[in-house]
Amino acid sequence: MDRDTFVSTRRARWDALTKWVERPPADAAGWTELARLYRGVCTDLASARSMGQPDDVCSYLDELAGRAHNLMYGARRVSGLGIISLIASEFPRELRKQWAFFLLANVLFYGPFIVGAVGAYLDPGFAASVMSEAGMAQLEDMYASPNLARGGGEDATMAGFYVFNNIGIAFRCFVTGALVGLGPMYVLVFNGVSIGTAFGHLGSAGLLPNLLAFTAGHSAWELTGIVVSGTAGMRMGWSMVVTEGRTRAASMRAAGPGLFRLVVGTFVLLAMAALIEGFWSAGPMPPLGKYIFGLLQIGIVTAWLAFGGRGQS
Amino acid sequence: MEWRSFHKNDELIGCLRAQHVRPHHIVWVQHLDTTALVETPERVHFRYRLAGPGPRAVAWFIDVVIRVVLVGVVIAFVSLLSIIPTLAGAGMGLLLLWLFFLDWGYGAAFEIGLQGRTPGKMAMGLRVVRADGSPGRVPDFVLRNMMRGVDFLPGIFGIGVAVMWWDPRMRRLGDLVGGTVVVREDRSQVLGTVAIDPPVSEEERRNMPGRVVLGRDETAIIETFLRRRRRLSDERAEELALLLGPALSERTGVQAPSWERVLTLAYARATGRDREAD
Secondary structure (H helix, E strand, C coil), X not given: XXXXXXXXXXXXXXXXXXXXXXXXXXXXXXXXXXXXXXHHHHHHHHHHHHHCCCHHHHHHHHHHHHHHHHHHCCCCCCCHHHHHHHHHHHHHHHHHHCHHHHHHHHHHHHHHHHHHHHHHHHCHHHHHHHCCHHHHHHHHHHCXXXXXXXXXXXXXXXXXXXXXXXXXXXXXXXXXXXXXXXXXXXXXXXXXXXXXXXXXHHHHCCCHHHHHHHHHHHHHHHHHHHHHHHHXXXXXXXXXXXXXXXXXXHHHHHHHHHHXXXXXXXXXXXXXXXXXXXXXXXXXXXXXXXXXXXXXXXXXXXXXHHHCCXXXX | CCCCCHHHHHHHHXXXXXXXXXXXXXXXXXXXXXXXXXXXXXXXXXXXXXXXXXXXXXHHXXXXXXXXXXXXXXXXXXXXXXXXXXXXXXXXXXXXHHHHHHHHHHHHHHHHHCCCXXXXXXXXXXXXXXXXXCECCHHHHHHHHHCHHHHHCCCXXXXXHHHHHHCCCCCCHHHHHHCEEEEEXXXXXXXXXXXXXXXXXXXXXXXXXXXCCCCHHHHHHHHHHHHHHHHCCHHHHXXXXXXXXXXXXXXXXXXXXXXXXXXXXXXXXXXCHHHCCC
């Protein structure tokens, strides 16, 4: 069949499909019609190829079939149930599967944390080598009383800030895992030392109870969030180094779905932390209440990560 | 020949590598160049053209401009809110949330909502799809957009461009982790029909040699030329015809006042279309 006959006998359905692709159907009848036309165009493409039709016909049909294909098999609807199962069971399961990286991340974070805390508590010079004078003074000033003084509406500002700043840091910690895992290691150690030093320094200044009361509520969520982001980042770096017989690209891709679950977990952990830190931690509740609340949070986070998704395949 | 899944090919290469076979003899490196073949569930293969750094950079820049505008709109809204003192703090929190969302969610949100496109990509005719050509899913879009921060390092996409240069399918790190490729969607048109215009006259027919034989390439070239003829100016058409006309005239003995007519007449006689619709 020559080209002109081929095109002219089929052109009508190509044009019809083009119209649907540019203006996706709104009802079932439209989709049925689109699917019918799409199958027709696929057939035309196959016959154009086998007949050896010229390149411009083939590439036109390629492109039309591609667009229709994308529309028909388009992005899946995100269901609320899917998100809940992702957070409640898929994420904890993934974290337990990556227990070795999670363990390493904990060591890299809490190790320097303890070093910083003990060092700064015993030796004032240690804190000065980690923090600036101004930073130390600001810290002491901030925790001079058991309740942080915040004006009206400042809670919301701070919650927004914690999302912007803390989740931003955690996400950067994760993505720099692409530098063969070095980024998260740096972030974990650096944050471990800084936060530990703050604890040790305030301890030596006798202000530790104020800090503990403030951080009790959100620390379980926040610190775990940082550690999980480091876990995800190091897992990604590992997939670049140890490819298990795949190409490097395929190895990174194979790690992708698991990384996504860990990223979602990081986000949820730190978003919860931001909510609590913004609206609860600085509140008027007496320290004992805050400690009890904090223990409850530790229990929730631990139970979630340890038991979420257990017993499901 | 296995076109079905690039993952499979990747794995195949991995196996070959393990056996110390050079991976460069694998089909897609040779065939795919800047196109990717896709097989649909309908068992049809179609081709995607991969997008290089150029159009992607322009798309990115368009998106940056849009993001700047979006930040501006919310700043204006928040400063309006802050007229009411009790809402000032909430407004500031909202602004910070918005900045966070734009930083980490802009690309993913649009790509999820617009089937793999951001406004910048729409403007440039680009689309993100999975490496096997199927439409991207939510995790793919989220991951590839998060990774942009690393691709950008150490400034202006240094790592991203280096990785694209290394990867046969021009993927950056984000695409590798997300399992995606960026493709160009060409709005190509099927060119017009071959028109012998004006039809061969009685006189021309008499003056032509009785038999003209054209090679397959020559026929294809002249056909393409005649299809495009309506979109060319007369001067440009003559310029193009000059490339083939003299040699063709000398070989076949077809003579005409213009080179364009030489091609047309030679084509008409060779295909027997000099006798139609007179």
